[in-house]
Amino acid sequence: MSFPLNAPQREAVRYADGPLLVLAGAGSGKTRVITAKLAHLIERGAAPARLAAITFTNKAAREMRERAARLLGGQGKAEAARAVHVSTFHALGLAILRAERKALGLKPSFSIFDPADLEPIVAELVATADRARARAALWRISGWKNALVSPQAALATAEGDDALAAARAYVRYAEALAAYQAVDFDDLIVRPVELLERDAAARERWQQRFEHVLVDEVQDTNAAQYRLLRLLAGARARFTAVGDDDQAIYGWRGATLDNLAQLARDYPSLKVVKLEQNYRSTVRILRCANALIANNPKLFDKRLWSELGHGDALRVTPAADEEAEAELVVHALVAHRFEHRGRFADYAILYRGNHQSRAFETALRAQGIACVVSGGQSYFERAEIKDVVAYLRLVANDDDDPAFVRAVSTPRRGIGQTTLAKLSEVAARRDESLFAAVFAPEFRAAAQPKAREELERFCALVGDLRFRAPREPAGRLLAELLAGIGYEDWLLATLDKREAQARARSVAEFAAWLARRGDEDGKSLVELTQMIALITMLDGRDDDAPDAVRLSTLHAAKGLEFPHVFLVGLEEGILPHREAIDAGTVEEERRLMYVGLTRAQRSLHLSYCRSRKRAGQRVDCVPSRFLKELAQEDLRYAGQTLPPDEAAKARAAGSDRLRQLKALVAKG
DNA sequence: TAGAGATTAGTTTTT
């Protein structure tokens, strides 16, 4: 880490008085530039607390925090490192929202709804019982919000029944959320943007708050995030935007490369620095990556180069099906590790979709090899955690009806559909929360005495915790809550022992985490509860990870690097994904493949299946078009001499015959 | 009302 910065890196670090765009190729040391720049700005006299480094994911924020701590800590400025505002866009939005909540009509303890909470609300707004329909409408609404399209504008431009229904729902959406004193993920960006645009004083305050803003992965910002950046930068426009147009992989979430082009138009004095020296990969890996991405139209011309030597050829391996592929990869991995005397943690298996992890998990487990799966179901999405968090949310905010419903029915306490239906009817008529409706005279009259008693006991428990929340440590309150509701007993009673113990353990882990964060950072239960909605992974989880192979989606792997990478499932329909082919967004898939290739430092294995099970049926697969776009002289095809398309043709004939035979056998 | 079995959908990426 004590290498000197190269010339463009140095330039990027020192240019601090105006708008700067750093086009940082994969592995060109962009995190290093950002942390070095933080140090440089502090050196020049900037107050650390007035520097903001904004990332896209929690993982990136954590990494940035650690790197800054290491760099500044080494200069005896550990305090400064802690003072710098390093967070995701969403966490920054939350901070603004909390500070400005009065102007936005939110109580201090507003809730943050995740898509699961929003789905039933939107279902009601579009008057459907179909979950898929509700989700589609929610998706549309989110798209409009991220593109800063108002409900009225959406209504005016919506075409087609579904879009129109979604637009009508959008018109009433904000009002619905306000009733719950809740915001959604998009609001964390959009509401601050709206506020800063209409309120000059607030805008001035926040522009003063941050003297210099550094943004990582700008190519992944959507319209709302870009606007927030501009509002924070203000007229002084002291910001450093770092990104790589070749790694833009969040178009499906509203990110748009237009922002990168817009930057130059919005800031005529924009300085552009390119980082093209790659410090990560071998020449052959880079040559393939360059060859692949050359098939995309270029926004900025950029060519990565490396001084790390030629390295091994990239291996391309076909497999019979996903199980064979998993076995093959695991065997190759074990052999490779043995030969190089490496660690399992040096290896990553990367794939397009989460469901692809399964075959590899089983194959690794069969060999007794540990693995860490990232990008899968996040910690806070696990049922037991959501159960507990529902209580916390309800303690924080009694208008939070989704949390009420979940908490009141886990563990089961004799309150079922009938009672809840009655309660929500009363709540709707009185225009108040479910929590409040428990005490409404008409509900008390209508409800069964037993259910009523249980409900009141439940509300008393929640009320007691709420009363004590501001004064007492979060950890103790949670421990008491868990004991009070008999959560562990309930788990043991409803699940088999193994599962129950696993869940109890993860709840205990969560409780410990909450207690720690509460004590160390002095965060209240309410603050912690709001933060939880934004966190996808437990901090410091990797530290206690044993020597384990990393399994990850390509999206979740961005920003990471591994000595040895297996890129699997390289088939038409998988990568590029079928939906992307149909939607005509293959370029983004190509960038995804590019991200995958450039994660590798020294060796890269590519594999694909000749057939795959889809909904129980065996389906033939065609090797990904991207394989043909690589630098063929750097590839070595295993198990065949034919190039992939020829081989596929040859196999198709063979596998047809095989299938016919199998069908005959099945018939007897 | 709650839990166990039957049925029936569905397959991208995430703050």
Add this chain to the structure above:
DNA sequence: CTAATCTCTA
């Protein structure tokens, strides 16, 4: 072929 939803019974 799963995994989640739905229906039915105790």
